[in-house]
Amino acid sequence: MKLKKLFIVMTLLVLILAACSNKNSSSDAAEEEDLDNLTDSGLPIVKEPIELDIFAGKAPATADDWNDVLIWNEYEEMTNINVNWDMVPHEGLSEKRNLALASGDLPDAFHSALIPVPDIFKYGQQGTFIPLNDLIEEHAPNFKSILEEYPEVEKAITFPDGNIYSFPLISDPEFSALRISEGPWIREDWLEALDMDVPETTDEFYEYLKAVKEGNPSGDESIEEIPFGAQTISGLVTYLKGSFGIGNKGKDHRFIDLDSDGESVRFYPASDNYKEMLEYIHKLYDEGLIEENIFSISPEQFYANAGEGVYGSTYNHSPAELFPGEHRDSYTGGLTLEGPHGDKAFTGIDFPSGTTGLVITSQNENPAATARWMDYFYSDEGAELFFMGIEGETFEKTEDGEYEYVEEIRDNPDGLTLDQAVAQYLTWPGGQYPGVLKEDYFKGAEGTESSKEAAEKLEPDFIEEVWPSFTYTEEENNTMTSVGADIEKYVTEMTDQFISGQTPLSEWDTYVKTLENMGLEQYMEIQQDAYERYLSN
Amino acid sequence: MAKNPARAISLNSRLDKFKKNVLLNWRLYVFLLPAILYFTIFHYIPMYGVQIAFKDFYATEGITGSPWAGFEHFSRFFDSYYFWRLIKNTIILSLYQLILFPLPIIFALMLNELKNGPFKKWSQTLTYAPHFMSVVVIVGMLVAFLDPITGIINHVITSFGGSSISFLTSPEWFRHIFVWSGQWQTLGWGTIIYLAALSGVNPELHEAAKIDGATRIQRILHINIPAILPTIVVLFILNIGSFMAIGFEKVLLMQNNLNAETSDIIQTFVYQTGLLEGQYSFAAAIGLFDSVINLTLLVIVNQVARKTSENSLW
Numbered sequence: 055m056k057l058k059k060l061f062i063v064m065t066l067l068v069l070i071l072a073a074c075s076n077k078n079s080s081s082d083a084a085e086e087e088d089l090d091n092l093t094d095s096g097l098p099i100v101k102e103p104i105e106l107d108i109f110a111g112k113a114p115a116t117a118d119d120w121n122d123v124l125i126w127n128e129y130e131e132m133t134n135i136n137v138n139w140d141m142v143p144h145e146g147l148s149e150k151r152n153l154a155l156a157s158g159d160l161p162d163a164f165h166s167a168l169i170p171v172p173d174i175f176k177y178g179q180q181g182t183f184i185p186l187n188d189l190i191e192e193h194a195p196n197f198k199s200i201l202e203e204y205p206e207v208e209k210a211i212t213f214p215d216g217n218i219y220s221f222p223l224i225s226d227p228e229f230s231a232l233r234i235s236e237g238p239w240i241r242e243d244w245l246e247a248l249d250m251d252v253p254e255t256t257d258e259f260y261e262y263l264k265a266v267k268e269g270n271p272s273g274d275e276s277i278e279e280i281p282f283g284a285q286t287i288s289g290l291v292t293y294l295k296g297s298f299g300i301g302n303k304g305k306d307h308r309f310i311d312l313d314s315d316g317e318s319v320r321f322y323p324a325s326d327n328y329k330e331m332l333e334y335i336h337k338l339y340d341e342g343l344i345e346e347n348i349f350s351i352s353p354e355q356f357y358a359n360a361g362e363g364v365y366g367s368t369y370n371h372s373p374a375e376l377f378p379g380e381h382r383d384s385y386t387g388g389l390t391l392e393g394p395h396g397d398k399a400f401t402g403i404d405f406p407s408g409t410t411g412l413v414i415t416s417q418n419e420n421p422a423a424t425a426r427w428m429d430y431f432y433s434d435e436g437a438e439l440f441f442m443g444i445e446g447e448t449f450e451k452t453e454d455g456e457y458e459y460v461e462e463i464r465d466n467p468d469g470l471t472l473d474q475a476v477a478q479y480l481t482w483p484g485g486q487y488p489g490v491l492k493e494d495y496f497k498g499a500e501g502t503e504s505s506k507e508a509a510e511k512l513e514p515d516f517i518e519e520v521w522p523s524f525t526y527t528e529e530e531n532n533t534m535t536s537v538g539a540d541i542e543k544y545v546t547e548m549t550d551q552f553i554s555g556q557t558p559l560s561e562w563d564t565y566v567k568t569l570e571n572m573g574l575e576q577y578m579e580i581q582q583d584a585y586e587r588y589l590s591n
Numbered sequence: 592m593a594k595n596p597a598r599a600i601s602l603n604s605r606l607d608k609f610k611k612n613v614l615l616n617w618r619l620y621v622f623l624l625p626a627i628l629y630f631t632i633f634h635y636i637p638m639y640g641v642q643i644a645f646k647d648f649y650a651t652e653g654i655t656g657s658p659w660a661g662f663e664h665f666s667r668f669f670d671s672y673y674f675w676r677l678i679k680n681t682i683i684l685s686l687y688q689l690i691l692f693p694l695p696i697i698f699a700l701m702l703n704e705l706k707n708g709p710f711k712k713w714s715q716t717l718t719y720a721p722h723f724m725s726v727v728v729i730v731g732m733l734v735a736f737l738d739p740i741t742g743i744i745n746h747v748i749t750s751f752g753g754s755s756i757s758f759l760t761s762p763e764w765f766r767h768i769f770v771w772s773g774q775w776q777t778l779g780w781g782t783i784i785y786l787a788a789l790s791g792v793n794p795e796l797h798e799a800a801k802i803d804g805a806t807r808i809q810r811i812l813h814i815n816i817p818a819i820l821p822t823i824v825v826l827f828i829l830n831i832g833s834f835m836a837i838g839f840e841k842v843l844l845m846q847n848n849l850n851a852e853t854s855d856i857i858q859t860f861v862y863q864t865g866l867l868e869g870q871y872s873f874a875a876a877i878g879l880f881d882s883v884i885n886l887t888l889l890v891i892v893n894q895v896a897r898k899t900s901e902n903s904l905w
Contacts, residue, residue: 152869156650173869180651346739349849350759355738416651535870540672550848554760572672 092422095195098134099426105136106424109154109161111168112141113484117477124479125443135427142167155182162418166486169220171409171523172531178219179528183413184421185217193422194429196436200224200490207407209591210522221412221428225404225491230516231509232491232500233403238293238388239508240367241381244271244279255392256297256334263343266366281366282338283345285356287553289369290335290344292402296515297393298331301401304520309542310581319581321574323545324566330394332552332559339553349550372508375471375499387508390515400515405522411488431489441482441495448479457495473498524584533580537573544572644875657872664876673855681856684842685834687770692830694774695781696823700811702782703789718779730844733772734759760849769845769854773838784826788819824902832889835881857881 091100110120117123120139130136140161142150151167154160155177177183190198201208204224211218225232240252240262248271253259263281265271272279284290295301300322303311313320322328338344345351345359359365360373363381370376373385392398412428414421430436442449442457449459458464463475473483476497481487483498499505526534548565551557557565613620639654644664646657668674698718705711721729736742737758745755758764792815800810839858846854857877865874897903 148869149866152866155869156648156871158650158653170868176869177650180649182651347757347760350734350757350847352734535868536667536671536873539864539868544672547848547851554849556761556849568672 089422092193092426097132097430099430100134100420100423103134103136104420104423105138106163106418106420106427107138107140107161108163108165109140109142109151109167110165111147111151111486112143113166113486114144115473115477116481116484120481123481124448125439125481128444129430129439133427133430135423137427144168160415160417162420163412163414163424165412165488166484167410167413168486169410169413171525172534174219174409174413175213175215175525176528176531177413178213178217179215181416183219184416184418185219186221186414186425187216187218189414189421189425190218193425194221194432196429196432197221200432204406206522209588210405210407211409212591213525214527214587219413220410221488222407222409223411223486223488223491224407224432226493227406229491229493229496229500230403230513231505232493232496233406233520234400234509234512235404235500236289236292236369236371236402237508237512238367238369239373239385240388241266241271241365241384242386243384244366245386247271247273252386252389253391254389256294256394259391260334260338260343263338263366264341267341267343271366272363277362277364279366280345280359280364281343282368283356283359283365284348284369285351285353287335287344287348287550291331291549293369293388294331294335294391294393296399296401296517297391297397298327298334299393299395299397299399300325300327300331302399302517304401304403304405304517306405306523307521309545310578319578319585321569321578321581323549324569324574327397329559329562332549335553336555336559340555349554371499372502372505374504375473375502385504387504387511390512398515399517400512401517403516403520405520407522409523409525410486428488434492437490437492437495440487440489441480441491441497443480448476457497459497521585521588524581524588526580526584530580530584533573533576538577538580541569541572541574541577544569641875641879643872644879646872648872648875660872664873665880667873668877668880673860676852676855677857677860680853681835681837681858683853684766684769684837684856687766688773688837689830689834691770691774692827695778696785696819698778699782699785699789699819700815702786703815704807704811715779715782718782720779721776722780724776726838726841727844729772729776730841733768733845737768759845760847762850762852762854765845765850765853769842773841784822785819788822789815792818820900821902824896824900825904828889828893828896828904831892832885834888835885 091102091104093099093101112118119141120126120137126137126139147168151164151169155173160182174183178185186194190201204227207222207224208218211220211222213219227233244266245252245262248262248265248269250262250265251258253262266279266281270279282290292301292305301307301311309321309323310319311322312318335344345365357376357378360368360377360381361379363379363384367388368385373382376382377385390398390400414424418424431440438457442459445451447460448463449457452458459472459476463472463479466472466475477483493501500509548557552559552562552565643654643657645659645661646654647660648654648657652658702711702715705714736744739745739755739757742758744758749755756764758768796814797810800814805813835857837856837858839856839862842854842856843859843862846859858881861874861877861881864870864877893903893905
């Protein structure tokens with residue numbers, strides 16, 4: 055009867071395993087927080103040390119392990135809060151984050167985790183992320199005062215249920231280089247060689263590209279100049295939208311803007327202006343003025359080409375900071391182009407605050423301490439710590455009160471770039487963190503002289519109002535992730551196809567008709583509601 | 592049972608026989624145990640998660656606690672604008688791969704005709720080698736070779752006076768590149784089972800045929816092919832079972848907005864919506880739909896094979 059026993063053991067084993075996997079994880083909600091452990095204000099935050107497990111997205115540019123980085127060790131001593139960072143590289147970030155959220159085995163908070171806005175609301179509604187309104191009121195004085203100063207930020211981060219679920223990154227609205235982040239760049243020495251000025255209209259831009267292709271401005275027969283090159287075509291599209299009168303509410307909205315009546319939301323990828331823009335870009339592509347494999351180029355190859363100095367223009371962060379090779383300093387910032395009907399605006403601007411940043415989960419036992427931990431970075435001292443580090447160790451103040459990194463970082467003996475050198479001590483390189491970004495403390499690619507100069511040239515033509523990402527109710531979200539996602543995917547695909555000529559622009563009417571059949575009306579009703587809700591928030 | 596005592600007895604005796612059999616050969620059953628456990632734990636138990644395809648999955652409620660949604664996710668998929676495109680692309684790509692099913696057989700027959708020697712060894716090693724390369728590397732090579740400006744293929748085309756072709760961004764080329772690069776990678780490896788089957792052919796048959804004056808081609812057709820036919824049929828059925836399961840990593844790596852017209856398949860769509868957008872229930876519904884099609888095809892083909900050739904999986 056040995057066999058019978060064996061069967062019994064086996065069955066039991068299977069049942070136990072099944073029972074384990076059935077364990078319901080939602081029951082262990084956070085216990086009531088011990089508020090007595092909190093100090094009254096300032097630092098340290100807690101009397102008895104506590105631990106926090108934080109899930110953090112790791113951008114390629116930032117340090118591999120934040121547990122070993124100067125800033126977090128320092129901040130740990132300042133606050134008495136020990137953070138165990140769980141670093142997740144960007145390549146697998148969405149998968150890992152979604153799996154963590156679905157498994158129910160949650161960290162105390164998510165930091166720099168690129169959580170999409172609809173997801174923040176979805177998990178907020180499900181109770182995975184906790185509402186922060188009361189915590190902000192009671193434990194986040196610095197953040198609260200920023201919200202009072204910029205009510206539009208509060209509007210943007212408040213969800214349809216009236217709650218705030220995340221601590222965002224807020225950038226100083228006056229810091230224009232940061233708000234455009236990517237911009238147009240033109241080869242200055244080639245302009246001289248061709249005896250041309252920086253293009254100011256779409257026609258002049260075309261002339262310049264044409265001249266680069268035909269005029270051999272590099273003076274080197276072995277170099278085959280590429281008039282425009284970038285990692286994707288979308289940069290050029292962003293650049294040109296304002297010249298064709300579309301995209302008038304900024305970069306956060308790739309499909310809608312405000313109609314000329316000033317009241318209703320317009321779906322501009324179905325407008326004649328968009329068609330005209332596509333015709334223009336298609337002409338450039340067709341005549342070989344745009345990198346031929348721009349639709350499939352890998353970042354490595356793009357930078358390899360850039361290092362050879364073949365690009366006559368690009369749409370990117372400052373080439374002086376990013377391009378390899380000797381030609382990186384030869385680029386000058388481009389101007390906003392005036393379109394065929396006199397439209398002239400620069401639309402590639404972000405809303406001064408994101409919605410994503412740091413969220414606190416329902417399994418966090420110290421939400422108030424976590425809120426205060428975060429709040430410090432919304433103060434001036436916090437921003438100084440986050441972006442500049444520690445005086446004497448990573449930065450110095452110059453005589454006129456400016457901040458400057460120490461020489462070892464600015465001019466690294468091992469040949470590291472500024473971002474790489476900084477990443478050994480601080481964690482801001484790579485972006486997507488929550489906090490407040492001010493021009494004084496920020497020395498990244500957007501804070502360099504070349505970026506600031508380029509942004510100043512574009513600034514007079516900035517669109518007046520920038521919309522933040524809208525927030526949707528749960529029901530609206532269901533439509534946005536099905537019908538909406540299909541529509542947006544279709545537009546993105548067709549835009550590339552029209553530009554490459556794979557689908558001729560004579561098919562435009564079919565394209566518009568298809569969009570209507572896909573449920574454009576329903577999509578626009580939701581966008582209109584979301585816009586009106588944003589106005590009344 | 593009372594109505595048919597004879598049958599009841601035979602059932603009982605069969606059960607007894609089975610018990611006896613198990614007791615007698617219990618060591619063999621112990622050997623079987625790990626495999627049974629593996630399949631139970633990692634393949635059968637997780638199946639209870641399939642129910643999220645019929646639910647609105649909330650992480651906080653867990654799989655069993657989430658509310659039922661019925662067939663909502665399925666109808667959303669069937670109504671989706673991209674539904675027919677996904678189905679069409681998946682089927683065409685699968686069929687294309689299936690049509691090339693005889694290639695490794697032909698190659699194995701050819702290898703089998705070679706004398707054992709360095710040439711045979713070399714050709715086998717050379718054709719096996721690509722099998723061990725990662726998909727990422729393969730796609731990296733494709734991107735490098737097929738680049739419209741710097742790629743070697745386009746260099747050859749332009750040097751013969753043609754104009755360069757943008758292979759990776761044209762929907763017409765996607766399927767050919769995908770399938771043929773896949774063939775290049777798996778051809779050698781695919782011959783192994785056939786070669787093993789061919790080595791089991793009785794040499795006396797060949798000798799007898801030679802004496803009777805049969806040519807090489809005749810011997811292949813009338814001795815080798817019938818000998819490996821059962822293997823071919825079983826492998827074919829297995830292939831059908833994974834008919835709609837295309838190696839999606841490679842498709843994903845080769846995909847871009849311009850070739851999406853032909854490269855958008857069910858699996859990449861599931862990855863996109865499930866893992867990247869976190870719509871688990873919706874993705875589970877699509878995945879389940881896909882599996883049901885595979886299972887149906889498997890059963891049908893198996894049935895046909897059993898009726899026509901007496902070779903089948905069960």
